[in-house]
Amino acid sequence: MACAMPSTRRRRSDKFRPEGVEVSEPLLTVEDLRVAYPAREGGMTEVVRGVGFTLGRERLGIVGESGSGKSQTGRAILGLTAPGGVVTAKTLRFDGIDLLSCPPKQRRALRGGRIAMVLQDPKFSLDPVMRIGAQIEETLRAHAPISARERRERTLQALADTGIEDPARVAALYPHEVSGGMGQRAMIAMMLVAGPELLIADEPTSALDVTVQLQVLGVLDRLVREGRGGKGMGLIFVSHDLRLVSSFCDRVLVMYAGRVVEEIAATELHRAQHPYTRGLLNCLPQLGAPQHPLPTLDRRPEWLNP
Amino acid sequence: MNATLQPPQTIGLRAEALRVVFDGFVAVDGVGFEVAPGESFGIVGESGSGKSTVLRALCGLAPLATGQVRLTGRENLPAPGSKPFRRQVQMVFQDPYGSLHPRQTVDRILAEPLAIHGIGQGDEREARIERALEEVGLGTGFRFRYPHQLSGGQRQRIAVARALILEPQVLLLDEPTSALDASVQAEVLNLLEALRQRHGLSFVMVSHDLAVVTHLCQRLMVMRGGRMVEMLSAADLAAHRVQADYTKALMQAAAGFVRAAA
Numbered sequence: 334m335a336c337a338m339p340s341t342r343r344r345r346s347d348k349f350r351p352e353g354v355e356v357s358e359p360l361l362t363v364e365d366l367r368v369a370y371p372a373r374e375g376g377m378t379e380v381v382r383g384v385g386f387t388l389g390r391e392r393l394g395i396v397g398e399s400g401s402g403k404s405q406t407g408r409a410i411l412g413l414t415a416p417g418g419v420v421t422a423k424t425l426r427f428d429g430i431d432l433l434s435c436p437p438k439q440r441r442a443l444r445g446g447r448i449a450m451v452l453q454d455p456k457f458s459l460d461p462v463m464r465i466g467a468q469i470e471e472t473l474r475a476h477a478p479i480s481a482r483e484r485r486e487r488t489l490q491a492l493a494d495t496g497i498e499d500p501a502r503v504a505a506l507y508p509h510e511v512s513g514g515m516g517q518r519a520m521i522a523m524m525l526v527a528g529p530e531l532l533i534a535d536e537p538t539s540a541l542d543v544t545v546q547l548q549v550l551g552v553l554d555r556l557v558r559e560g561r562g563g564k565g566m567g568l569i570f571v572s573h574d575l576r577l578v579s580s581f582c583d584r585v586l587v588m589y590a591g592r593v594v595e596e597i598a599a600t601e602l603h604r605a606q607h608p609y610t611r612g613l614l615n616c617l618p619q620l621g622a623p624q625h626p627l628p629t630l631d632r633r634p635e636w637l638n639p
Numbered sequence: 640m641n642a643t644l645q646p647p648q649t650i651g652l653r654a655e656a657l658r659v660v661f662d663g664f665v666a667v668d669g670v671g672f673e674v675a676p677g678e679s680f681g682i683v684g685e686s687g688s689g690k691s692t693v694l695r696a697l698c699g700l701a702p703l704a705t706g707q708v709r710l711t712g713r714e715n716l717p718a719p720g721s722k723p724f725r726r727q728v729q730m731v732f733q734d735p736y737g738s739l740h741p742r743q744t745v746d747r748i749l750a751e752p753l754a755i756h757g758i759g760q761g762d763e764r765e766a767r768i769e770r771a772l773e774e775v776g777l778g779t780g781f782r783f784r785y786p787h788q789l790s791g792g793q794r795q796r797i798a799v800a801r802a803l804i805l806e807p808q809v810l811l812l813d814e815p816t817s818a819l820d821a822s823v824q825a826e827v828l829n830l831l832e833a834l835r836q837r838h839g840l841s842f843v844m845v846s847h848d849l850a851v852v853t854h855l856c857q858r859l860m861v862m863r864g865g866r867m868v869e870m871l872s873a874a875d876l877a878a879h880r881v882q883a884d885y886t887k888a889l890m891q892a893a894a895g896f897v898r899a900a901a
Binding site for chain 1: 790791828829849854877891898
């Protein structure tokens, strides 16, 4: 199965890779990542405060409440921090490329090409006046110099890969004509069509029904293991649902107020030490194990600066 | 003021053969159930199963083609569609970001139902607004804020306060926590449970999350394609005593992701 990826992508990445970099290096290295926005009172407010982790070809979960900085971490890696935001890091390296100092043109080539992001709600993140097929082809047009016919074929193949049975019909539809689950599959197809090596999924299933959630997760899981012609890819899965993440990912980072408070293997989650992690786990109602009232999180100021 | 000190007079609700049709599309087809006074009843199903439409039909927001809704538990209860009925049956909507007027303060949002039903004047209204805020755990400091100055959980508390300010006996909840974080969801669920016990309310709650519904409700109905699939007690569900394949699929989904064998 290995090394059957004769795409232009591989060659392009080799051109950008500095010489002497070991191939065994992790796909993504993040060290002391900080994101700050201007505060209304003047000065800057840091929303991500020194996050660090490495990622190989694995599934990493980032979990936290609203405002914990989990989405900002994902966006900073992709270079999608909102205007005004300032991103700094000791290291932010993807496959040997320093993301913060590389030229904007190279960053653009990476974004959507080798690094892609699935957003939360297909209703708001797909272009409402563009057919689904055309939106997917747009990714290829930007990232792969191939003929229109090949583009069309790869678009339909990407839709089929996400479990859509009738790709030609779906490609001709507008986003408002498909259900939420179908829209999210189209979104995933759009992100995967260029064969990314790193996929950042920001709450990809939160807007979906529970039954559809599992189908979409199944699609993601298969693509992470077998995508790109069997080479697999790295996945960062951002969510507020610790149970869902732990059933899906290999490793989980728990974030609180812009910092990682605990990093733990998904299978070891029941042995989590940090009270915040335990709180996130226990606050979900469970079938067959009623708790009245549900335990709620207490958020202690001393966790801000561990 | 004495009204709140009396033991709560609980009211239930009966729905018979509800049928809702939109432009020839049958959204709800022959659904009937009974909610005993003080009971908490759940409706579970996927998007498009008609669960929210049932809820809207109960309070008159969706047109009934056939079937009827009646309040039960006491003599001389108001008929559906009347103003006294709407005072007894209030609804909390799914999305706290969409259900509060963005250009009105919390104070005005809470004063609106009082004005519509002609309850109280001046000082009495103010007292009721402050009491409603205390009740949902927000305090009077929130009275003159705008919705955009509140977090998602705080907004949903305001939505609950707006429903409760009329002292209704039946509360219709349309996915009250699905737009909230898991940790905030726990707080809102605890609040709803405490309020139900304190006021003897009857709940009809709609959700796609089985675990949330069983947490709050004693009985539940599973819906699909506008029809009832199964009627269950929460105990049945917790003990996995379910009949329909669809309910089993929902239960599996609630348990989390299971990797297909590689």
